[in-house]
Amino acid sequence: MAKKLSRRLQELQQKVEDRTYQPLDALSLLKETATAKFPESAEAHIRLGIDPKYTDQQLRTTVVLPKGTGQIVRVAVIARGEKVNEATNAGADLVGSEELINEIQNGRMDFDRLIATPDVMPQVARLGKLLGPRGLMPSPKGGTVTFDVAQAISEFKAGKLEFRADRTGIVHVMFGRASFSPEDLLVNLKALQETIDRNRPSGAKGRYWRTIYVSATMGPSIQVDVNGLRDTKLAA
Known part of the structure; x- marks a missing residue:
């Protein structure tokens, strides 16, 4: 009908x-x-x-x-070491390492874009079934797998x-x-x-x-x- x-x-x-x-x-x-x-x-x-x-x-x-x-873009970053501080200083809304991966696995989804550094992608991979259907899985083609987290955050927030x-x-x-x-x-x-x-x-x-x-x-x-x-x- x-x-x-x-x-x-x-x-x-x-x-x-x-x-x-x-x-x-x-x-x-x-x-x-x-x-x-x-x-x-x-x-x-x-x-x-x-x-x-x-x-x-x-x-x-x-x-x-x-x-x-025209939208406020909430950016989350999964990284390690100094890249955590870099992401925080660049204005990321949510930053973490293994603990953030666990939170996402348990249902945390209060972000619009997820950026990850290449060294954490083996751990992030287990989130594929959760993030993939929502279009949030980080990928090199999408510019969301990078060590230059500051630039990535700036670009996604700018449009x-x-x-x-x-x-x-x-x-x-x-x-x-x-x-x-x-x-x-x-x-x-x-x-x-x-x-x-x-x-x-x-x-x-x-x-x-x-x-x-x-x-x-x-x-x-x-x-x-x-x-x-x-x-x-x-x-x-």
């Missing part, structure tokens, strides 16, 4: 035409359709011409959003995000707040597009970009003209 749409969403869907929008027009419309009673995120849903079941068609990387995420294509080849990623200006959202969306192009998997053949939709968290989907986004030139 199909889920009945709320009156609010039905009214918002009537504002969205069945066509592709130029990027700035789409983002202006996204703001107009962000009418929920809580601060909504701006989300992008990008279908790529890849089949992630093949290792040479997988996409997992990070993007630094120039205008930030660095890790994302990946799901098993159907779609990237779902938050790229700001619906309260941002359309221009700031465009800067972030452009950074995301350039990152996806720069990290095109070697096995991707044919048309790489299929469709891109944006929406507020509780708003209708708005299709963005892919070529319009790729051709967008931002002022220096």
